[in-house]
Amino acid sequence: MASVLSRRLGKRSLLGARVLGPPGAAPPLEPQAELLEGAAPQPFLASKDTSCQEQPKELLKAPGTSGLQQVAFQPGQKVCVWYGGQECTGLVERHSWAEDKVTVWLLDQKLQICCKAEEVWPAELQSPIPQAPPPEQGTQAPAYRPVSRNIDVPKRKSDAVEMDEMMAAMVLTSLSCSPVVQSPPGVETNFSASRAACDPWKESGDVSDSGSSTTSGHWSGSSGVSTPSPPHPQASPKYLGDAFGSPQTDNGFETDPDAFLLDEPAPRKRKNSVKVMYKCLWPNCGKVLRSIVGIKRHVKALHLGDSVDSGQFKREEDFYYTEVQTKEEAAAAGGPAADPAPSPSLTSPPLAILPPPPPKAQSSGPDHPGLESYLPSGALSKSAPGSFWHIQADHAYQALPSFQIPVSPHIYTSISWAAAPSTASSLSPVRSRSLSFSEPQQPPPAMKSHLIVTSSPRAQSSTRKARGEAKKCRKVYGIEHRDQWCTACRWKKACQRFLD
DNA sequence: TCTGCCGGGAT
DNA sequence: ATCCCGGCAGA
Structure with missing residues (x-):
């Protein structure tokens, strides 16, 4: 950790030096020397420079104070400031004694920064350093020289603060899955300081802070460039x-x-909260799984036995689970009149309150909260990929299609199934199932805040073929990928790929 | 309104 | 046989 930190710090300082490099091809090691040696680009700078030199040194430093803190700066005075881990030359815009901050216009960066006064020191105190001792440096020069010449000084000064910030940020990062919070506001402020130091949405003085000046590089280095925009307030x-x-x-x-x-x-968060669970109806079981394959397998493996895999018992497990559709609405979901579905069926009064999915005793296995989550570990252990896909193949009419049965078809119509590689066989739609929740169209507006419990209808007696439960090519591939439909679907015939 | 698909026509 | 589509009916 410490080594990483030090590495980052070193890297950061280099970054800062690069960012703030002198405009020309000057070596970055001594930018202020070159700047102060007469390479001042603007003519007014020279005049200001001379005027600054005429300023009495008593004004530059408050009497009776030691160190760098109590320095008074005059507008237009040429000063040096620590910025981006490097000394930069600029002109004092104003010096606010109340906040002890100095607004400095950086010449080579062409930007304005707000600094603490302690971070700013007069440029003339330092300019002669590379060459000869200044004639009237007097007693203050030694105080500035070591600081200004040593790049590490500000970092050491703020190591503790920096470490705290980094620790806090790491904690936040580890606690949150969202990189949005990887950069605290202050960090963000510092990060973008190189572009506009005194942006209106930033606090003034952030750039100049000795800690933040080093911190900016640190954050930009550790969090990458993935935080270009300020974090959303909420x-x-x-x-x-x-x-x-x-x-x-x-x-x-x-x-x-x-x-x-x-x-x-x-x-967007609440929009997608349409979930379908499958509850095992086996007596004293009541297991709730998120995957129909999982529930089928659960029923077969735990209740029906593996023999059902063959032949005529294929569909028997269908009778031992029920679909639980959960639609969550943002509170004002209205009364029961908005419920298009019948009241909770006879099969599961306890389902009115959806039990939390984590399995009780069977969840000893690896926790996979992802796509096919809540598969019982027992079943999971049995369901090696081979057998899993075997089930998919055997129950192509139901395993794959039934993923969509309970869910509002609106959710699936927006899926771009072309993204699923055709070589992935039936796995692709299954894997993409959870993804479909992230690309939903809004479910029907008349939502309810409780559950819809449906059972699998099987008996249909009609001359016309019962509407298939299976997912059809149209739903799977979408209209835009009609060329991937089976021929029958293309001809508006009974689907041949996803049989009922 | 969307969807599956039957029935029928065109080629 | 293949392709296409009107229209019915379920959801």
Whole structure:
């Protein structure tokens, strides 16, 4: 950790030097020497320079104080300032004694920064350093020289603060999945200081702070360039809250992909909270899984036995689970009149309250809160990929298609299935299932804040073929990829790929 | 309104 | 046989 820090610090300082490098091809090691040796680009600078030299030194340093803090700067005075881990030359715009801050116009950066007064020292005190001792440096020069010549001084000065900031940031980062919070506001401010030091949305004085001047490089180095925009004012607390998980939204929605959509605005979160769970109806089981394959396998493996895999018992497991559709609305979901579905069916009165998904005794296995989560570990252990896909193949009419049965079709119509590589066989749609929740169209507006419990209808007696439960090519591939449909679907015939 | 697909026509 | 589409009916 410390080594990383030191490495980053070193790297950062180099970065800062590069960023703030002199305009020309001057070596970055002694920028102020070159600047002060008469290479001042603007003519007014020279005049100011001379005027500054005429200023009495008593004005530059408050009497009776030691160190660098109490220096009075005159507007237009040429000064040096620590900025970006490097000394930069600039002109004093104003010096606010109340805040002990100095607004400096950096000449080579062409920007204005607000610094603490202690970070600024008169340029003429230092300019002669590379060459000859100044005639009237007197007693102050030794105080400035070591500081200004030693790049490490400001860093050492703020090491403790810097470490604290970094620790805090790392804690925040580790606590939150969202990189949005990887850069605290102050950090963000410092990071962008190189572009505009006194932006209106930034606090003044942030750049000049000895800690922040070194911190800026640190943050830009550790967090990469992935924080170009200021963090959303509400985003950070929100994502933090999500990261910690609230008990209300914890019941199986912790894998909400939106939690990882970093640049999504907050309001989108609630939109996608349509979840379908599958509850095992086996007596005294009541296991709730998120995957229909998982529930099928659970029923077969734990209740029906593996023999059902063959032949006529193929679909028997269908009778031992029920689909639980959860639609969550933002509180004002209205009364029961808005409920398009019948009241909770006879099968599961306890389902009115969806139990939290984590399995009780069977969750000893590896926790996979992801796509096919909540597969019981027992079943999971049995379901090596081979057998898993075997099931998919055997139940092509139901395994793959039934993923969509309980979910509003709106969710799936927007899926771009072309993204699923065709070589991935049936895996692709299954894997993409959870992704589909991140690209939803808004479910029907009449939502309810409770659950819809449906059972699998099987009996259909009609001359017309019962509407298939299976996902059809149209839904799978979308209209835009009609060329990937099966021929029958293209001809508006009964789908041949996803049979019922 | 969307969707699956039957029935039928065109080639 | 292949392709296409009107239209019905379920969701």
